[in-house]
Amino acid sequence: MAATVLIHRYTGSGAGTGADITGVSTRMKQADNGTADTNNPVPAVTTSYSYWVSTKLVCTVAPANLINNLKWYSDGVSAGTGLTVNAAKASTGTNAGYRQATSAIALNNTNHTGLDVASPTDASTYTSGSPLSLTGSTSTAVAFGDFLVYQLAATSSASPGTMSARTYTWQFDET
Amino acid sequence: MSRGLDALVPKYERDLLTPADFSYWEVLYDDGTTQRETDGKPYSTIDRSRLASFRIVHGGETLIETFPPPGATGHNLVFRRRTQVGDLGRRVIFVFGWAPMGPIFSLDPTAETYRVAGAFDPADMDIAPPVPMPGEPQEMLDYTRATL
Numbered sequence: 294m295a296a297t298v299l300i301h302r303y304t305g306s307g308a309g310t311g312a313d314i315t316g317v318s319t320r321m322k323q324a325d326n327g328t329a330d331t332n333n334p335v336p337a338v339t340t341s342y343s344y345w346v347s348t349k350l351v352c353t354v355a356p357a358n359l360i361n362n363l364k365w366y367s368d369g370v371s372a373g374t375g376l377t378v379n380a381a382k383a384s385t386g387t388n389a390g391y392r393q394a395t396s397a398i399a400l401n402n403t404n405h406t407g408l409d410v411a412s413p414t415d416a417s418t419y420t421s422g423s424p425l426s427l428t429g430s431t432s433t434a435v436a437f438g439d440f441l442v443y444q445l446a447a448t449s450s451a452s453p454g455t456m457s458a459r460t461y462t463w464q465f466d467e468t
Numbered sequence: 469m470s471r472g473l474d475a476l477v478p479k480y481e482r483d484l485l486t487p488a489d490f491s492y493w494e495v496l497y498d499d500g501t502t503q504r505e506t507d508g509k510p511y512s513t514i515d516r517s518r519l520a521s522f523r524i525v526h527g528g529e530t531l532i533e534t535f536p537p538p539g540a541t542g543h544n545l546v547f548r549r550r551t552q553v554g555d556l557g558r559r560v561i562f563v564f565g566w567a568p569m570g571p572i573f574s575l576d577p578t579a580e581t582y583r584v585a586g587a588f589d590p591a592d593m594d595i596a597p598p599v600p601m602p603g604e605p606q607e608m609l610d611y612t613r614a615t616l
Contacts, residue, residue, distance in 0.1 A: 295489060295549060295560075316557045358510040362548075362599040422591040430599075462554035466563075466598050468511035468547065 296467055297354035301436065302327055303347040308388040311351060311436065318458055321346055321378070321445040323397045343445040344394035345405060347383070350429075350463060351436045361430035362466040363438045368459055369420040375451030378459060380443040381413035382427055390440050400444040408442065416443055416461070424464070470581040475529050487577035488560035491526040493547055495519055512602050516542035524562050524575055532575055532582060540566045544608065548598045561594060567608045 301311030304325045312327075319327035321343035352360060365380075372378045379400055383390035390407035402408040419425045429438025443461075492505035497518040503509060504525075519542025523533035536542065547564040565572035568587065574594040575582040588597035588609065597609050 298551065298553065300553060314555070315553060316555060318555050357505065357508075358512050359601060361601070364593070364596075366593075421593040424593065458555070460554055460556055462552050462556075464550065464552045464593060466548040466550050468549065468601055 295354075296352055296356035296360055296434075298360065298465065299351045299353060300463055301349050301351045303349060303391055303440070304393070306393050309347065309391045309393060311349065313351075314348070319346065321443070325394045339449070340399070341447045342397045342399055344397055345400045345442050345444040347391055347394070348441050348443075349391075349436055350438050350465065352431050352434050355434045356432060356467045358468040359430055359432045360437070360465050360467045362464075363427040363429050364424040364464040365427060365441050365461065366419045366421050366424035366464070367416045367461050369417055370457075370459060371415075371417050372445065372459060373451065373456055375448040376456060377446045378416040378443055379413035379446060380416040380419065380425070380441060382409045382425065383407040383440040383442045384428065385409055399446070400442065405442065407440070409439070413442070413444070416459075421462075470576075470579070470583050473531055473575075473577075473580045473582060475526065475531050475580070486558070486560055487526055487580075488549070488562070491524055491531065491562070491577050493562075493564075494523050494525050494530075496521040496523070511547060514542070514545070516545060516603065518542065519545060522547065522564065524564070524577075526577060531577065532573055534565065534571075534573060537566055537569060537571070540569050543603075544569065546572075546598065546604060546609065550594075552593065563595060563598065567604075 299313045299315045302314045303309035303311050320329050325344050385407050392405045392407045398404045401412050427439040431437035495503045495514050498520045521533050521535045524531045544566045546567045550561050550563050552559045562575040570586045572585045572595050585595045589595050600606050
């Protein structure tokens with residue numbers, strides 16, 4: 294029987310609490326949640342950041358055999374002038390790499406000690422032709438694989454207004 | 469290039485189900501017996517030494533059936549149910565074929581189309597190479613051979 298796998302956004306302290314965001318939009322904002330009620334200010338100088346967003350796959354119905362070959366990619370479209378969505382894997386240290394976003398600070402492995410890299414990469418560079426590979430597999434109904442963490446960075450050249458939605462896709466194989 | 473499936477596939481409510489949810493693999497053995505995914509026996513239990521053909525079935529109708537090409541045996545069979553999920557919903561395709569010699573099929577039951585490639589292509593998510601499962605050595609999934 295085919296497995297059921299959802300995308301969860303994790304928020305909160307400790308190991309975090311996951312909420313299903315499969316098939317819906319979620320917000321990058323200056324708060325540790327995904328609701329559409331807080332804007333990110335366009336700064337006069339330097340860069341303004343959203344709280345980082347932590348996502349992970351959760352298998353709720355186990356596969357007949359195994360799920361593996363996790364990939365993540367964007368629609369390949371830039372976030373806009375003065376805007377960058379940066380993304381990176383996280384699996385290091387406690388809570389399988391999850392770190393609660395408690396303020397609007399830059400995403401790097403100094404501020405987020407669970408990141409697997411020093412600095413994230415522009416998410417628009419991860420496309421279906423060149424996806425980000427994540428580690429992880431499962432044969433049971435559990436949360437599995439690396440966290441995928443992303444964040445919106447806005448410079449002073451960004452224009453006020455609503456940013457166009459971007460599409461991010463998880464891919465996995467199953468037998 | 470995608471080709472159309474000559475099959476009767478209902479238009480399921482996309483928010484709830486896809487044709488892939490009602491599709492399953494079926495193996496024909498050389499003694500005429502079959503093994504289906506719906507028998508409760510996983511992919512890893514396929515007896516590759518007796519495999520005569522591999523097919524994807526939906527609603528009792530064979531969507532695609534493939535036979536080992538020259539030089540291939542059941543030990544060259546590769547199959548994956550590949551899911552792409554995001555804020556636009558879920559897309560499930562079947563990637564299967566014979567590795568490393570090819571061909572490789574990518575079947576999209578929802579779109580009622582399929583593609584045939586000479587080998588896996590890491591730059592194309594619909595026919596990107598899988599990660600080995602038990603019984604599938606990495607060498608078998610080498611995608612660097614020339615395409616058809």
